[in-house]
Amino acid sequence: MNELVFFINNVIITGSVSGSIYAIGAVGVTLVFSIMRFAHFAHADMMTFGAFMVLLLTLAFPGAGGAVGLPTAVVMLPLAILLTAALAVGIDRAFYKPLRAHGVKPIVMVIASLGVTLMLQGLIRLFAGTGGQRLYIDDRKEIFRLALPFEGARAPIVVTEPQIILFILTIVCVVSLHLFLSRSRLGKAMRAMSDNPDLARASGINTNLIVAVTWMIAGGLAAIAGTLLSLDVTFKPDLSFFLLLPIFAAAIVGGVGHPYGAIAGGFVVGFAETLAVFNWGVLLRPFRDSLPEWLAQAGSLSFVGTEYKIVVPFVLLVAILVWRPTGLFKGKVIT
Amino acid sequence: MSTQSERPSDLVAAPSRFPWREVVLFAVLLMAVLGVYALMGTAYSTRMLVEAACYAILALGLTIQWGYAGQFNAGVMGFVALGGYCAMAFSVPVNQAFWASDLAGELGMVLLFLAVGVLVVVGVSRLHRLGVPRRLSTTLAVVLALLLYLLVSARLDEVAGRIESQFGFIGGLGLPAWAGWIVGGALAGVVGYFIGKVCLGLRSDYLAIATLGIAEIIKAVLKNADWLTRGTATVSPLPWPVPPPGEVGFTLARALYLSVTAVMIAAIFFLLTRAYNAPWGRMIRAIRDNEVSSAAMGKDINRRRLEIFVLGCILMGIGGATLASFNSLFDPQGYLPLNHTFLVLVMVILGGPGNNLGTIFGAVAVYIIWVMSEPLALAVLELVVGLGEGAFGWDAPSNLDSRALQARVFVIGLLISLVLRYAPKGLLPEKVRHHG
Numbered sequence: 096m097n098e099l100v101f102f103i104n105n106v107i108i109t110g111s112v113s114g115s116i117y118a119i120g121a122v123g124v125t126l127v128f129s130i131m132r133f134a135h136f137a138h139a140d141m142m143t144f145g146a147f148m149v150l151l152l153t154l155a156f157p158g159a160g161g162a163v164g165l166p167t168a169v170v171m172l173p174l175a176i177l178l179t180a181a182l183a184v185g186i187d188r189a190f191y192k193p194l195r196a197h198g199v200k201p202i203v204m205v206i207a208s209l210g211v212t213l214m215l216q217g218l219i220r221l222f223a224g225t226g227g228q229r230l231y232i233d234d235r236k237e238i239f240r241l242a243l244p245f246e247g248a249r250a251p252i253v254v255t256e257p258q259i260i261l262f263i264l265t266i267v268c269v270v271s272l273h274l275f276l277s278r279s280r281l282g283k284a285m286r287a288m289s290d291n292p293d294l295a296r297a298s299g300i301n302t303n304l305i306v307a308v309t310w311m312i313a314g315g316l317a318a319i320a321g322t323l324l325s326l327d328v329t330f331k332p333d334l335s336f337f338l339l340l341p342i343f344a345a346a347i348v349g350g351v352g353h354p355y356g357a358i359a360g361g362f363v364v365g366f367a368e369t370l371a372v373f374n375w376g377v378l379l380r381p382f383r384d385s386l387p388e389w390l391a392q393a394g395s396l397s398f399v400g401t402e403y404k405i406v407v408p409f410v411l412l413v414a415i416l417v418w419r420p421t422g423l424f425k426g427k428v429i430t
Numbered sequence: 431m432s433t434q435s436e437r438p439s440d441l442v443a444a445p446s447r448f449p450w451r452e453v454v455l456f457a458v459l460l461m462a463v464l465g466v467y468a469l470m471g472t473a474y475s476t477r478m479l480v481e482a483a484c485y486a487i488l489a490l491g492l493t494i495q496w497g498y499a500g501q502f503n504a505g506v507m508g509f510v511a512l513g514g515y516c517a518m519a520f521s522v523p524v525n526q527a528f529w530a531s532d533l534a535g536e537l538g539m540v541l542l543f544l545a546v547g548v549l550v551v552v553g554v555s556r557l558h559r560l561g562v563p564r565r566l567s568t569t570l571a572v573v574l575a576l577l578l579y580l581l582v583s584a585r586l587d588e589v590a591g592r593i594e595s596q597f598g599f600i601g602g603l604g605l606p607a608w609a610g611w612i613v614g615g616a617l618a619g620v621v622g623y624f625i626g627k628v629c630l631g632l633r634s635d636y637l638a639i640a641t642l643g644i645a646e647i648i649k650a651v652l653k654n655a656d657w658l659t660r661g662t663a664t665v666s667p668l669p670w671p672v673p674p675p676g677e678v679g680f681t682l683a684r685a686l687y688l689s690v691t692a693v694m695i696a697a698i699f700f701l702l703t704r705a706y707n708a709p710w711g712r713m714i715r716a717i718r719d720n721e722v723s724s725a726a727m728g729k730d731i732n733r734r735r736l737e738i739f740v741l742g743c744i745l746m747g748i749g750g751a752t753l754a755s756f757n758s759l760f761d762p763q764g765y766l767p768l769n770h771t772f773l774v775l776v777m778v779i780l781g782g783p784g785n786n787l788g789t790i791f792g793a794v795a796v797y798i799i800w801v802m803s804e805p806l807a808l809a810v811l812e813l814v815v816g817l818g819e820g821a822f823g824w825d826a827p828s829n830l831d832s833r834a835l836q837a838r839v840f841v842i843g844l845l846i847s848l849v850l851r852y853a854p855k856g857l858l859p860e861k862v863r864h865h866g
Contacts, residue, residue: 134635136504136642190847202502202634203850206775209504210846213772217840225836336767340643347636398580402654409643416628416636418568 098377100250110369111362112258112327113341115265118361119320120338121345122272122354123313129289129352130309131195133204137186138317138342139335140215141179145318146325147219147332148175150230168230169260172322176315183314184307186211212335220332227329230322257326264319269358272312276354281308289352337405341368344408348415350422359423364408371398371407455791455857462798476684478801479794483691484753486793488770489777490698490786491745496775497784497860498706499738500718501630504638507770508645509743511762512621513614513750515652515659518602518760520610521669525601533593537600540586547578590657599660607671611751618747619740621648626739631732637739645771652762659762666759691752695790698745702786714738715784715862772842773800779849781856788858800838807837 120142127135152171160167190211194204239259240251276282281304288295288305296302324334345364349356376396399406415422467475488506495501528534555571558564593600603609625644629637652659659665667674672686705711716724717731725731750770754760773796781792849856 134639136638190851193851197854199850199854200500200634202500202638203854205502205635205638206779207847207850209772209775210843210850213768213843213846214840215843217836217838217843220836220839336642336646340639340646343639344643347639396580396584398576398583400654403647403650405643405646405650409640409647412640412643413628416632416640420632 097250098380100252101377102373104250104253106366106369106373108252108254108258110366112261112365113368114362114365115261116320116324116327116361117341117345117365118358119265119268119316119323120342121349121357121361122268123316123320124342125346125349125352125354125357126285126309127313128346130285130306131191131204133201133208134343135313136205136208136339137211137215138313139338140212140219141183141314141317142321142324142338143219143332143335144182144215144321145175145179145314146230146321146330147223148178148318149322149325150223150228150330153230166231166256166260166326168322168326172319175322176318179318180311180314183310183317187306187310216333216335223330223332225332227331229329230325255327257323261323261327264323268316268319272354275312281305285309340405340412341365341408344412344415347422348411350424353422353424356422356424363423364411367411368404368407372401372404373397452787452791452858459791459795459798462795466798466802473680473684476681476688478798480684480688480691480756481753481801482794482797483688483695484749484756485774485777485797486695486790487691487698487749487752488746488774489781489789489793490695490702491742491749492774492778493781493783493786493789494702494738494745495742496778497782497789498711498714498718499735500634501735501739501742502634502638503641503739503742504771505641505643505645506746506774507765507767508641508648509618509622509746510750510753510770511645511648511652511765512618513611513747513752514754514760514765515762516614516617516747517607517610517751517754518659518665518668520603520605520613521607521755522602522604522665524604525597525599528593528597528600531596533589533596534600536589537593540582540589543585544582547575547582551575551578590655593657598663599657599665607669607751607755611748611755614751615744615748618750619744622740622743623736626736630735630739645767649762649765652765659760662761662763664759664761664763668755668758668760670755670758687756691756694748694752699786699790706784706786768839768842772846773797776842776845776849779846779856780853782858782860783856784860785856785858788856788860791858792856803838803841804835807835811837 120138123141124135124138127133127138149168149171152174153167156171157167160170163170190207191204194207237256239254239256241254242251276286284295284300285305285308287298288300288302292302295305324338325331341364342361345360346357347360348363349358349360374397379396463475463479466478470478488510491509492503492506495503551571551574554574555567557567557570621644625637625640629640653661655661656663670683670687672690673683675683677683678686713724713729714734716727717729717734721731774793777792777796778789779792780796781790782788
């Protein structure tokens, strides 16, 4: 029983946490991809930027959370979302729009977004230093221990406060995104533009507005994902290159340009990562006596060590590109 | 090209002219190099030139991928690190104690298991040729691969742990440095082959994502496989292919090394220029400029792309190997995306993608700016802090030095954005011959 609890703590919860973060990040990437038709490499740094804004605001108003009963960082999140959305639109105006006007190839936009990545990284590190910082400044991280109503289950299931906030926020994001895309006029226009930009323009859709809205949504989602990640662990300015791969893998696994696919892909990548680093020997422990000796003796039965975690999204990415390049949900843009 | 000079009416644009732009730019570059020599002394400046030369090899590798063929490799760092690893593994002295022990045999057994496992998995995945349903053979191969992977990696972990505790690492092969350079290029080419095989048929963005990933993975492996590379403990010194500084003095030794790299660059330059003007190069450019029409002309697009991608990766491996040998230090943690991917990218797009001369110019110029920017950034920051303290009584953060270096990240990013916006063809644009 304890082994099962261990499994739930280490796989189900950890996997859902990283899955949610990747899902929110991948939705932004995939939206940008479907409207602007390029892989936006600066997304991970927009996440960092959002988290950094939260950090600054939390430092500026440390008492704000106590009044509402939530961590200050969460209270400051809407403001950070606005700031990051503004940043995303500003970046687009300053760096991507001129290139789009020149009609460059998508891959040049990719390079431009790498340039933006480096600029953001440089600025964030210049102001935030290179070390990690906690987003919980005044308030304490609450930890909930749920004891299981079973015989012999001594270890409780452990969930922390930010993780619960993260689950709630993920559900809110997904539902509101779904409503936006399927019900609102703007959302429908966005889908039309992702299906066929020329036709959308010809039928009178204001493409500039759509582009701006896409960046706002992508920026806002990036801020949420970055903040949630930093709440769960710590704020680190140099995460971006490690985040990029899982997020892109999630977007591609789900099918590029497919928001629901990106959510599914995020969870696939998140769970694949945690399952791969999980030590399967733990689950075999109750059956130790009935196992062959070589299996019972094996120390750690995990697929990859935590230091090689980044291999997992890469393997997923390669596998999906080899077998099903359109992704699980039949994304659009391939060649 | 003789045929073209005989029929000048074929040329619509770009008639032969005196290359003012090249001459002026290289004259400025020469002045800058001389300036550095005057300021920083010969030993330091020669070291800078050698490093710039190594970077020029990397940049040539990237310019054929990006400039000739329009493939964007965002993981130069990984190939550089592979080259560096090979330079280390081949040239470092043999670890006699390890090879004399049982562990060498056990490591050999693990590798044998690995080879057998790979063969079995490949064989199973080919079973569909014998009539087994394709889906079944693929599933079997995947399951088998996972199982065998678990077994082999568990054994390898155990042997590696014992090697680390008893001998540190397995040591090198004690061969001359150039052997490692060649193998480094070959290894980088092999990795590039697999990446290219997966990604080159798809949208170009996928290649960028995959190369970015493989670079981080290669770095993670080199950093954590202590039995192979000593990991964070680093390996030094690496032998040089020329007399080391201890025998002939810093300046002369570095000058000799510089001449070796210069000969390499000259050879690569010559071959690349020939390839560029050859029918093969024309085909590559045709594919870059209009994929559909060249496919319609019967060109095997994916194959040509794979060729050029692998060629670029080989050059990067060689460049990385020369760089590691020159630094006489193999430090997996020293491989940074900024220093080894984006710096090279800036060299190429600033110098002129597709123009070999421009790329070499870009490599040397950007490297000089890069090296000189470090003291400059510190000086500027100190000035700002001094002003801030004087004017507002402002308390400076303590870790200023490391923060000042972050400014360089910003500058590189800004440079990429500006070049793409205002000089998308670089300072020395590719000269496209137009045939009437």
